[in-house]
Amino acid sequence: MTAPSTAPAPPSRGGRWIQQWDPEDETFWKETGEKVAKRNLLFSVLSEHIGFSIWTMWSVLVLFMGPEYGLTPADKFLLTSMVTLVGAVVRVPYTFAVAIFGGRNWTIISASLLLVPTVAAFAVMKPGTSFDTFLLVGLLAGIGGGNFASSMTNINAFFPLRKKGWALGLNAGGGNIGVPVIQLIALAIIGASGGPRVLLGIYIPLILVAAILSALFMDNIENVKNDTGAAKDAARDGHTWIMSFLYIGTFGSFIGYSFAFGQVLQNQFGRTPLEAAYVTFIGPLLGSLIRPVGGALADKYGGAKITLWNYVGMGAATAVLIAASMQKSLGLFTVAFVVLFVLSGLGNGSTFKMIPGIFHTKALAKGLEGEAAAAYGRRLSGASMGLIGAVGALGGVGINLAFRQSFLSYGSGTGAFVAFLAFYAACFGVTWAVYLRRTAAQGQASTAPEAKPQLSYAEV
Structure with missing residues (x-):
């Protein structure tokens, strides 16, 4: 039975710092924690959602950029590649910014920073602008990708382990859905014969609203301290890099395809910007909506098992894509x-969902229990997420x-899909070998009393 804890006093409106936070305490969670956590989740999703939209706005801006802009398909793929690169790199400092500034405070700052790439793109988006200028302004949009990392690290601290799959999935899914939303808005603008500046003009006030609401309704957690030791420990842990590899296969696919789908339809199947825009939002929309389902299934059945069979499905879908690409079957x-x-x-x-589960399992294997195990898991999982x-x-x-190389070499995306299929096969193999094969080996070894205990990650 968990001893009841004293619920912390409501944070002051001035600094909004919560002095005590113990979501693993069921009494605290029911009486105080759940309401506060869900409120922070809501406004974290809003800011992250707009961040994703700004990060991926070039996936739709390039659809507006016809021959009068003087850019080749290779130029456009290079542009979106560099935007994605910046979004990936800034995720590391954004992760640790939560501990330095506080989750609420950094959400306000990171949301406000989205004005920079949006206003800059509004200023230069016209024919006659040089490719180098577009590239520089596109690089600024990459900061929108960092909002995901700080948001996930912040929300990870608010929820108990048993709720993390659902909470992190909802947080990330709500953010991811910023991709199809900006694509849908672009579709409406293209259909109404509007220009790219209309799209950018819509987002400038939305960014301001997100920053203001974060200031009014979010909280900082005092015990989420800046811990450089956690970062070093996470970087030294092999599971951080194994999970990074697996996340390339899932999120790398999601964000990469979000940027590339419309361009592939235009270049390989001759779709017009409007025809491409009618289709491009569907995949990111469904992929975003189902992310919380993936987290909930992982809560119930184990993340490793869901991930393993998910890679089987991704491989099968990619094989169909290769066949469709070779047969030139658009449908x-x-x-x-x-x-x-x-x-x-x-x-x-x-x-x-696997990340906090892995580090909590390691804590139990070290002999830690209760809050000590939970704190160890939160410390390393939060640091590793970035x-x-x-x-x-x-x-x-x-x-x-x-895709850029495949179109340059073969005139289609078929070569790229073959490479992706091989990578998904490798992800399947790593998931089984590291997180599921050990379970079978542990069961076989359990008959020998002198056998060395092994960690089991099947349920993470």
Whole structure:
């Protein structure tokens, strides 16, 4: 039975710092914690959602950029690759900014910073602007990708382990859905014969609203201290890099395809910007909506198991894409691509649920119990999330560069899809070997009393 704890007094409106926070205490969670955590989750999702929209706005801006802009398909793929790269790199400092500034405070800052790339793009988005200028302004948009890392690290601290899959999945899914939302708005603008500046003009006031609401309704947690030791420990832990590799396969696919889908439809199947825009939002929308489902399934059945079979599905969908690409079947290609988006979203939820579970399992293996085990898991999982999120997002860079090379070499995306299929097979093998094979080996070894105990990650 968990001893009841004294619920912390409501944070002051001035600084909004919560002095005590123990979500693993069921009494505290029911009486105080759940309400506060869900409120912070709501406004964290809003800021992260707009961050994703700004990060991926170039996936739709390039659809507006016709021959009068003087850019080749290779130029556009390079542009979106560099935007993705910056979004991946800034995730590392954004992760640790939560501990330095506080989750609420950094959400206000990071939301406000989104004005920089949006206003800059509004200023330069016209024919006659040089490619170098577009590239520089596109790099600024990458900061929107960092909001995911700080948001996930912040929300990870608010929820108990048993709720993390659902909470992190909802947080990330609500953010991810910023991709199809900006694509839908772009579709409406293109359909109404509007220009790209209309799209950018819509987001400037939305950014201000997100920053103001974060200031009014979010909180900082006092005990989330800046811990450089946690960062070093996370970087030294092999599971951080294994999960980074697996996250390349899920989130790298999601963000990479989000940037590339419309361009592939235009370049390989001759779709107009409006025709491409009618389709491009569907995959990211469904992939975003299903991410919380991936987290919930991982809570119930174990993230490793869901992730393993999800890679089987991603491999099968990619094989269909290769066949459709070779047969030039637009219908089959579109359906298979949307399925691949859905599976990438499902896998995003299951892989991120694995992270806190892995480190909590390691804490138990060290002999820690109760709050000590939970604190150890929160410390390392929070620090590792930024690294994993950053490396995973680099997969989006690889996808866009692979498409660029495939179109330069073969005139289609078929070569890139073959490479992606091989990578998904490798992800399947790593998931089984590291997180599920050990369970079987442990069962076989349990008959020998002198056998060395092994960690089991099957339920993480």
